[in-house]
Amino acid sequence: MVSTRNTRADVVATAGRMFAEKGYHGTSMRDLGRELGLLGSSLYSHIDSKEDLLVEVVDEGARLFLESAQRAMESSGTASEQLRALIGGHVEVVLDHQDVVRTYLNEARMLDDDHRSRVVESRDLYEGVFRDVISRGISTGEFKRDADPKISAIFILSILNALERWYRPEGELDRNAVTEAIYESAVASLS
Amino acid sequence: MVSTRNTRADVVATAGRMFAEKGYHGTSMRDLGRELGLLGSSLYSHIDSKEDLLVEVVDEGARLFLESAQRAMESSGTASEQLRALIGGHVEVVLDHQDVVRTYLNEARMLDDDHRSRVVESRDLYEGVFRDVISRGISTGEFKRDADPKISAIFILSILNALERWYRPEGELDRNAVTEAIYESAVASLS
């Protein structure tokens, strides 16, 4: 079979890819249809509105990060070990779901107030997991007593989220090396 | 005088602000005109095309960072001192030109290939200044021998560029504190 009908999941996935590349407002429904081999108007048999597509991609990004954090916290090791798991999980999400993540990071601000504030909540929740692990590491003496959990979490996440902008899988660093480099950098400034 | 005629500089500045908020494709010429108190079509007495506005804002961002790096390198202290000057300069540019910087960081990819590749060149040049200072610090023994200048520069710039996404001037950290925190984090992972 050379070509079959597209599923709703195909539409969402392709939307994620195009939103990541051209931006939400830079992608028309006709662009999206062309990429899928159908007309823009035919997309409306799968979805109700263009914004629905953005909501779905961004929600998936939020979910991927939160689920990754949950898995990392189930490992129940030292704070350093959990921080490593958090970083490794984030790297994995960014590299395995580049389009979703880019759309999540760069296009969520195009959502209406309601949807956007839900995304911000989810982002705060995720950041809170990093903060809490760092706080615990301070309590246990793994990290220095005057480390700032809030700022440290922001800095670590800044490095992690920037991966989307420069990391190329065909480059010198594999994902273990990049995880290691970010973890080492984090621990160095926490010690 | 309650209102006078807008200058070309007003148009470019307001475009920068709106591109930063709504994105290039999310801002129409009529939106921009409304913000300036005139019709969209009237903008064309100041400029030739919408893309001209994006080019000008993004070029200004590139220029601000390169000039900041130039000033930092004129200080001619130790590598650590120059790195501190680079970081302080970057923080200053981000906080004093938020709209230009946000447009530079997030909307440059909407430029056509020619303009975009010029921006990428300028960005590489700027990143190279960070790399070179770090390399010098390794040579002088200020930084550890197995530090990686390329990765370190990327991590420091990741933290610096993310400022645009979370820093609020009315928050707890003033710009000296944020410069200090980033510098400390950088030096910790370089030592």
Added chain:
DNA sequence: CCTACCGATCGGTAGG
């Protein structure tokens, strides 16, 4: 998923 279409809006121009 297509045909045929809708009103609204887009970037931009001519002429004043």
Added chain:
DNA sequence: CCTACCGATCGGTAGG
């Protein structure tokens, strides 16, 4: 900087 307008494209719908 406005008036008056252009062709193209936008998100979306009705009906099959």
